[in-house]
Amino acid sequence: MNPDNRNNSNILARGSVATRLPAQDLDRARRFYAEKLGLEPVDERPGGLLYRCGGGTEFALFTSTGASPGTFTQMGWQVDDVEAVVTELRQRGVVFEEVDVPGFRTEGGIAEIEGNYPSKGARGERAAWFRDSEGNLLGVGEPVV
Template sequence: MNADDRNLLARGRVATRLPAQNLDRARRFYYEQLGLEPVDERPGGLLYRCGGTDFALFESTGSSTGAFTQMGWEVDDIETIVAELKRRGVVFEEVDLPGFRTEDGIAEIDGNYPSKGARGERAAWFRDSEGNLLGIGEPVAAAAPA
């Protein structure tokens, strides 16, 4: 197997799939709270596009545990976005654990994503109408070399 054979998926686009027990309720949440409209609709599914990347909500009898972040957006100004989403009724997770705490829904995470040239990330999490845990992150730039 050569290197190109091992990297078959590296050239593919990644798209998230999120389960929804009630697609109409999910559509309302994504429109009213997040301001998103589907770019395509098929029986049992809604397709959304954000920043050139797709994600789909699909009708499912199963549900997410919500125990981990299933999808996230990388943004430039997390404070403004969190404030606007709160105004629209989005409820952010509050966490108070040793070494990991949110303040007004936003956590400071040191050492996250060093491969992106960031020294950390500011992050916030909320659940959609179907219990899927979604995140918002703003990379914190690495300090310039002295």
Template sequence: MNAPDAMPLAGARVATRLPARDLDRARRFYAERLGLEPVDERPGGLLYRCSGMEFALYRSTGASAGTFTQMAFEVDDIERVVSGLKRRGVVFEEVDVPGLRTTGGIAAIDGNYSTKGYRAERAAWFHDSEGNLLGVGEPVT
């Protein structure tokens, strides 16, 4: 087996795609609540860019179960970001399960991403207008 075949996706770019039953409703949510505007649009899809990374919303007849994080935004100040999003009408999940509890919508997660040099992460979650569960995380070094 030659080197390119050994790890065929190792050099690939990750392309996040989130389903949306109603693209107009999703566009309004992402603009009004998150302050994001699409950088490109095609029939059935909206492309967004944040800090050089991209994600897309696509028209889908299916819906997300919304029971797990589908995409997350890494931020430097989670308190400021969560507070700002709450002012814009974003509702954060409150979680209280063994090993994970939010206070004011924010959880402390010990040991997350230690291989990246972090000792923990602070995280918060919310659903978009289409039921996708999105996260906000701040690495703790």
């Protein structure tokens, strides 16, 4: 390690994190996020849309010729009441994933998950997943304290 860079070893820890999600059709994605999720971009540039949510978080959709594999959660929202959020989004036409594999099962689209991310101080999470118009797998979760 270069001695001149020792003070910069935490350079990424000082930065903020923002999710980037691919969209094969940015207009279709914009409609989905507006009509189904109630979100409008706060900034727009050729090939990209920027969204802001609570807590100073943000994510962007960008035009991509690649398709999302949709095999893992690519972005998630922490919410206070996952059942209320699932109900509201279903009323808007969002379809939630149903999963039934050994050790993991959803009921009514919501899973009870033991354990949680260490920094959240919870004993588990109630969560649900859906796909956006571009095949990105998105989640909503409520910590169980």
